Every structure is written in structure tokens, then in C-alpha cells.
Amino acid sequence: MTTNKAIVSAVVKNSPADKYKLKPNIILKKINNHILKDIIDYQFFADDKILEIEYEENLKLKSLLVKKKQGEPLGLIFESSVFDKLKTCKNNCVFCFINQLPKSLRKTLYLKDDDFRLSFLYGNFITLTNLSKNDVERIIEQRISPLYISLHTTDEKLRNFMLKPKNNKDNSLKYLKQLLKNNIEIHIQIVLCPDINDKKELEKTINDLYKNYNKVKSIGIVPVGLTDFRENLYPLRLFTKREAKNLIDKISQWQKYFKSEFKSNWIYLADEFYLMADKKFPSEEEYDNFPQIENGIGIARLFIDEALEEISRKRKGSKCRKYKFTALTGKLAVPILKQVVEQLKNKFDIECEIEGVENRLFGKNITVTGLLGGNDIVNFLKSKKINGTVLIPDIMLKDLSLFLDDISIEEIKSNFKFPVRIVQSSGRDFIQSFFA
Secondary structure, three states, rough: EOOOOOEEEEOOOOOHHHHOOOOOOOOEEOOOOOOOEEEHHHHHHHHOOOOEEEEEEEEEEEEEEEEEEOOOOOOOOOOOOEOOOOOEEEOOOOOOHHOOOOOOOHHHHHOEOOOHHHHHHOOOOOOOOOOOOHHHHHHHHOOOOOOOEEEOOOOHHHHOOOOOOHHHOOOHHHHHHHHOOOOOOEEEEEOOOOOOOOOOHHHHHHHHHHHOOOOOOOOEEEEEEEEOOOOOOOOOOOHHHHHHHHHHHHHHHHHHHHHHHHOOOOOEEEEHHHHOOOOOOHHHHHHHHOOOHOOOOOOOHHHHHHHHHHHHHHHOOOOOOOEEEEEEHHHHHHHEEEEEEHHHHHHOOOEEEEEEEEOOOOOOOOOOOHHOHHHHHHHHHHOOOOOEEEEEHHHOOOOOOOOOOOOOOHHHHHHHOOOOEEEEOHHHHHHHHOOO
């Protein structure tokens, strides 16, 4: 993710940078004497009409005076969005997913990023425990908003137990208040752990947020994820079906209250809770334009609605592909895809089986599609008699080529005689894959 340098990978055609003959592979050093830490700095300082640019080209330091319109993009594209060292997490959270990873995965998967810049740019959740006073001042000055914050609880003693911040220093709640006071848009995540921060503790957290931090834009609640690699880690368990149902009922009560207060539900539950409880997902309207979509909350509703809309748009005479499909997914999404495919079959002569693949890479408790490994797919395909075309969703792959365990899609295609196709993960694209 980081190169420690602002290396230019491309120059936008007819942009000011192009007109002043700046080229790829230069290293941008300063704009108007400001050292650039990341692409946010670049966009902030390149906004002016007159730019004194310092850059390195072929190991030689050069300077250039650029004149352009106020607010006009300079036109440089970079290899990385972060030019200095990535800010990493110093906590030792009891529920940390990275601490539960198997060995021998690619190095980048073990990186505990806790960088507010990636929160702003990509929707990554950060803890605020590793934020400095200077970071807060910069966020406010440059209007780095929105930010996505992992809070988990407002009880300071419980926070110390759950997050285990370095040297027990945790200014998160103070910084949260300061950011909200300065109108930085904040979306909160609570990773819910049974018997730790749920029930009365969750109620306390919600009440505290409502009383003291009610400028928070949204709150998303997700269940803790547990792999098979938790040796010497704090003992945690999964939620039961009854607990999931009780949580949904409780959140529904709160949502009714907050709807009258904020004109939105304010709190949103992860899709997993509804699947655990065998309850229907809320309607699209109940997600209030999906403020927690970066957290995966509401993806199931979006997928179903997009798929059903695409099915309704297709005429009965639409030309569908006349061969059998086998769509692979994580076990969690099986009922969602089956619901959609059933509607598809009712209208068109299409053969499709939905198969939930067991996760051996992380363990059977990990049921989301995006965390399946290539070997999980290989083992499954070897155990089944496949007729027709296998559909693999793109969220399993990095750059549409590599699974998390570095098995390539090309290896899978070459090892089996049947066709293997990558399908984009939206409901619309899923349905479209069945038609010529």
C-alpha cells in the first residue's frame, strides 16, 4: 500500500501537468514548499492557481512553476495513495481478525492498518487509539471527512480490556468529540462479542452515543468473526440464533425511536444477524441510503433488489444461455442466492445450482464469500460432479486473478475441464451472467 515516495504512474492528457510536460516515473517532492505525505496533501495543496513544484527525475532534483485555474486538477496519478509510512495499529484487541490468520498467507494480509487516510479514501475502519493530536488537527484543517471509526464500547474500562491500547493510552472518546464538534462526518462500527460488549453494555454504548455524540452519522453493529486459529487468544464464542433474534428485536425498538429523532434509523445491523435468526432483511428504505455499506451492512438487500429488478426487466423471450450453471459462494450467502435463482427459474428455462463452499482456509465458522481461498474452491470442485459452467464471484479475487492463498484463477481453469467464469458481485451482474 505504501512506497514512501510520491511516484507518478500516469499524467492525465491535456491536464496542466501534461501541458507543462511532466512525465510518469517522476517523484513529486513538494508543492509550494509543502512536503506531501499522501494523495490528500497533494489534492489539498495542488488546488491553488500558482504551484511551485519540486520533483525528482532521473535522480535529479528539478523545479517548475505551474499556472492553472483555481481548483483545476493538476493531472498527476500516483502509484500509491500514501507517500510516507502507513499508520499501523498498536492495539491487541481481543477480537482482532488478523491475530487469527493462518500462517503463510501473503505478507500484506498481516498488516494492521489504522490509518485515517485510508479510512477517508477507502472506507477502512480505524480505532482512533493510534491517532495523534497532530493527526486530529490535520483532519479538521483539511476537512478529511467522512471517517469510519471502530468504537465497540464507550465504557473506558471495557475499552481497555477489549482494545488493549499501547501503554493503556486511549484518547479516542476525546478525539471523537473534537472531530464531531468540527463537523467531521463520522460513521461508527461496533464489533459485537457475546458476553462482553452486548446486552446491557451495548445499551450503555448506544445511550452514551445518543447523549454525548449524537452528531455521529450512523452506527453499524457486526458480529465478531472467529477462525480456527485462535490458540492462546482470549476465548470468544459466536452468537446463537436466539441471541441474534433478540438483538434484532431490540435494535428494531431503538430504530423506531431514532427515526423520530434523526429522520433515520441511525443504527444498522449486519446482514449476518438476520441470516442467523432466519429473519427477513429490512426493506431498502430502512437502510436510509446505506450509510454503512462500507461495512457490508445492507449488501444482501441491495443484491436481492438489484437481482429481482433485473429479472423483472427481462422479457420472457430474452435469450438465455442454454447450459447448466453452478454458482459458488460462501455458506452464508446460499439462502440469498437461492431466493434469487428461484425467481429466475420461475420465469426462464435456466438450470443453476447454488453451492456453498466450506472455508478450510480460516475454518468453518468463516462463512462469507470474500474469505474463501483458492484451495477451498479446488477441494470443492474435486468433490463434486460438475456439469456446465462454474460461476465464481469477483470478491473472492484480488485484481480478478488471485485468491487469498495466492492460488490463481488460471490454475483453477487449467485444472478442470468445465468452463469457469468470474462474475461481478452485484445482483444485476449476477442475473446478466445467465443471458447471452
